[in-house]
Amino acid sequence: MFYRESGDFKKTYQDDSQTFPIKFDRRRYYVVMAIAFLVLPMFMTDYFANAMMIPFLVWAIAALGLNILVGYCGQLSLGTGGFMAVGAYATYKLMTSFPGMDMFSVVLLSGFVTALVGMIFGLPSLRIKGFYLAVATLAAQFFLVWLLNKVPWFYNYSASGQITAPERSIFGIIITGPHASPITGYLFCLILAVGLAWVARNLTRGRLGRSWMAIRDMDIAAEIIGVNPLMAKLSAFAVSSFFVGVAGSLFFSVYLGAAEVTEAFSINVSFAVLFMVIIGGLGSIFGSFVGAAFMVLMPVLLKNILVGGFGWPTDLAAHLEFIIVGALIVIFLIVEPHGLAQMARVLKEKLRLWPFPH
Amino acid sequence: MSIQNTTADQQHNPAVLLDLKHISLSFGGVKAITDISFDIYEGEVRAIIGPNGAGKSSMLNVINGFYHPQQGEIWFDGKHRQAMKPYEIAYQGIARTFQNIALFKGMSVLDNIMTGRFTHMSKNLFWQALWKGPAEQEEIANRELVEHVIDFLEIQAIRKTPVGRLPYGLQKRVELGRALAAQPKLLLLDEPMAGMNVEEKEDMCRFILDVNDTFGTTIALIEHDMGVVMDISDRVVVLDYGRKIGDGNPDDVRNDQTVIDAYLGVSH
Ligand SMILES: Nc1ncnc2c1ncn2[C@@H]1O[C@H](COP(=O)(O)OP(=O)(O)O)[C@@H](O)[C@H]1O
Ligand SMILES: [Mg+2]
Numbered sequence: 001m002f003y004r005e006s007g008d009f010k011k012t013y014q015d016d017s018q019t020f021p022i023k024f025d026r027r028r029y030y031v032v033m034a035i036a037f038l039v040l041p042m043f044m045t046d047y048f049a050n051a052m053m054i055p056f057l058v059w060a061i062a063a064l065g066l067n068i069l070v071g072y073c074g075q076l077s078l079g080t081g082g083f084m085a086v087g088a089y090a091t092y093k094l095m096t097s098f099p100g101m102d103m104f105s106v107v108l109l110s111g112f113v114t115a116l117v118g119m120i121f122g123l124p125s126l127r128i129k130g131f132y133l134a135v136a137t138l139a140a141q142f143f144l145v146w147l148l149n150k151v152p153w154f155y156n157y158s159a160s161g162q163i164t165a166p167e168r169s170i171f172g173i174i175i176t177g178p179h180a181s182p183i184t185g186y187l188f189c190l191i192l193a194v195g196l197a198w199v200a201r202n203l204t205r206g207r208l209g210r211s212w213m214a215i216r217d218m219d220i221a222a223e224i225i226g227v228n229p230l231m232a233k234l235s236a237f238a239v240s241s242f243f244v245g246v247a248g249s250l251f252f253s254v255y256l257g258a259a260e261v262t263e264a265f266s267i268n269v270s271f272a273v274l275f276m277v278i279i280g281g282l283g284s285i286f287g288s289f290v291g292a293a294f295m296v297l298m299p300v301l302l303k304n305i306l307v308g309g310f311g312w313p314t315d316l317a318a319h320l321e322f323i324i325v326g327a328l329i330v331i332f333l334i335v336e337p338h339g340l341a342q343m344a345r346v347l348k349e350k351l352r353l354w355p356f357p358h
Numbered sequence: 359m360s361i362q363n364t365t366a367d368q369q370h371n372p373a374v375l376l377d378l379k380h381i382s383l384s385f386g387g388v389k390a391i392t393d394i395s396f397d398i399y400e401g402e403v404r405a406i407i408g409p410n411g412a413g414k415s416s417m418l419n420v421i422n423g424f425y426h427p428q429q430g431e432i433w434f435d436g437k438h439r440q441a442m443k444p445y446e447i448a449y450q451g452i453a454r455t456f457q458n459i460a461l462f463k464g465m466s467v468l469d470n471i472m473t474g475r476f477t478h479m480s481k482n483l484f485w486q487a488l489w490k491g492p493a494e495q496e497e498i499a500n501r502e503l504v505e506h507v508i509d510f511l512e513i514q515a516i517r518k519t520p521v522g523r524l525p526y527g528l529q530k531r532v533e534l535g536r537a538l539a540a541q542p543k544l545l546l547l548d549e550p551m552a553g554m555n556v557e558e559k560e561d562m563c564r565f566i567l568d569v570n571d572t573f574g575t576t577i578a579l580i581e582h583d584m585g586v587v588m589d590i591s592d593r594v595v596v597l598d599y600g601r602k603i604g605d606g607n608p609d610d611v612r613n614d615q616t617v618i619d620a621y622l623g624v625s626h
Contacts, residue, residue, distance in 0.1 A: 012498075013501045013502065013505075014494065014498055017497070199487045202487055202488065203483070203486050203487055205489075206486045206493055206497055207475075207476065207479045207481065207493075207496075207497075208483060208486045210465070210469055210472060210473045210476070211476060213462060213464060213465055213469070213473075214462050214465075214473050214476075216462075216464065217461075217462035217463050217465065218460050218461065218462055218463070220456075221461070222462075223443070223444040224444050224445070224447075224448055224453070224454055225445075225448055225453070225474055225476050225536065225540065226445050226476040226477035226540070227445055228443075228445045229445075239483070283464065
């Protein structure tokens with residue numbers, strides 16, 4: 001019975017609504033943070049940072065954003081790739097137009113630009129729901145990619161149609177460009193991911209988050225309680241797009257370094273992030289991280305086992321990866337629609353009783 | 359605790375909280391409500407009864423702004439009310455429960471009732487994102503009030519339970535809690551006791567009367583059980599086929615021949 005909540009009484013409502021009400025969870029959270037900020041940067045190889053940790057953090061931010069929209073507010077979106085592209089191109093334009101701007105400002109401003117765009121494309125959600133809204137956001141996906149590809153101003157008239165991240169820094173530490181160290185890139189993404197997860201947690205536990213969930217669960221009842229559906233949905237689109245825009249910004253500037261919109265931000269990206277949210281758990285912040293970890297780490301793991309271990313050809317391993325991801329999504333939708341986060345929750349409930357099951 | 363702000367001491371010359379004048383509502387060719395007028399006094403329990411399809415729920419939907427009547431005037435709190443969205447009407451102080459439970463299934467009991475505080479909370483996105491400071495203070499202040507509602511309804515033990523897991527009777531109670539948390543001037547209850555067993559009905563009656571007594575909340579209630587209606591309501595309005603066929607004290611209404619005919623006509 002090492003995992004318990006009995007005897008851990010809350011004396012104030014403040015204590016009762018904290019993020020990790022159980023002491024054990026709180027300690028584990030501090031340990032994870034210490035490892036992420038202090039231990040990993042000391043021992044991490046560049047390959048590990050570049051191939052696993054940076055993409056994991058970037059996709060986690062995107063998944064957080066989509067989860068706010070789909071999981072908390074119940075508005076299905078297939079436009080994530082397009083919104084990430086907006087974040088990436090906003091970053092490129094900001095970096096090239098204002099060379100002196102520090103990277104934090106660049107990334108956050110890109111998030112705000114994406115939030116604006118997201119709100120515009122969120123307007124149809126007032127009239128249409130579910131499947132039809134998904135189709136409307138799909139239109140956003142194709143339109144945004146088309147626009148960013150079609151108008152040369154967005155990529156500064158470069159002949160290749162590519163955008164390339166110049167070297168930019170913060171407090172003299174290089175974050176982007178060819179001379180940036182993967183470890184600093186990792187730390188930069190980590191700070192943003194942790195900060196944004198904290199913001200997501202705050203937004204979802206208060207008045208605004210309840211208005212999102214109310215709209216998701218029963219929009220009629222939400223309205224009679226005073227929730228303006230337009231405000232609730234547009235704020236969800238705005239916040240969600242902000243997160244997705246930040247993810248797109250980091251994906252381009254820190255992870256890829258150079259990008260071409262039709263390749264880097266295609267519809268596949270939209271689906272990948274949606275899968276992360278479903279696998280991790282709709283309406284769960286922790287789940288967004290788990291889902292991202294799963295989608296980033298599993299291919300690497302499979303590749304190492306199949307190609308490295310069994311000596312399979314790479315393309316065969318890649319195909320198998322598709323099959324496994326597809327099968328897992330189907331399994332999750334059937335067995336545990338609330339994703340890995342819910343599985344963890346169930347496990348916790350069992351642990352709480354262990355070793356006496358009743 | 360003070361969940362209410364209106365007073366109900368004027369028994370002799372009661373103030374009118376809601377006045378419905380010549381309301382008519384139709385859906386395409388279907389006339390749901392035809393030229394109905396009645397009023398609700400401040401502090402009373404007003405029952406709306408009538409057979410199925412009489413237009414009772416439609417009447418509540420008119421009052422809280424879901425339906426916009428083609429004809430008629432609505433006066434609330436002494437003012438002629440223009441056409442408004444339901445969420446604007448919530449800010450005026452009207453809350454309700456639904457005939458078919460309309461709780462937020464994915465949320466806990468506590469969150470459902472906290473959502474009822476929506477109109478009383480105002481911290482914007484920026485403060486919410488920071489949490490520490492004004493947003494948290496507002497949350498705690500409102501949580502205290504919600505805990506009073508939870509105590510009042512005797513649902514302390516299920517505070518953190520997702521509402522989807524609760525039995526029907528408790529869900530109805532939570533829905534009442536959500537409406538109460540809004541501290542409404544006017545509380546609309548659409549068949550709060552439908553589908554309950556005798557014990558649950560007694561509990562619900564007690565809660566409704568307590569709300570009315572302790573906080574002076576004005577209540578309009580739709581109910582089928584005539585026994586319940588006679589017990590708890592101050593005045594009764596009777597609808598049939600979208601028309602008003604009776605209005606007055608429970609005793610007068612019960613002995614009214616038109617009302618008796620309407621009820622007998624339906625149940626036999
Ligand atoms: N949204 C709607 N569209 C069409 N007809 C409706 C609608 N709402 C109610 N009605 C009709 O109005 C009449 C009254 O319904 P209702 O108010 O639900 O009755 P009650 O609550 O008294 O049982 C019924 O004939 C019903 O079919
Ligand atoms: Mg009805």
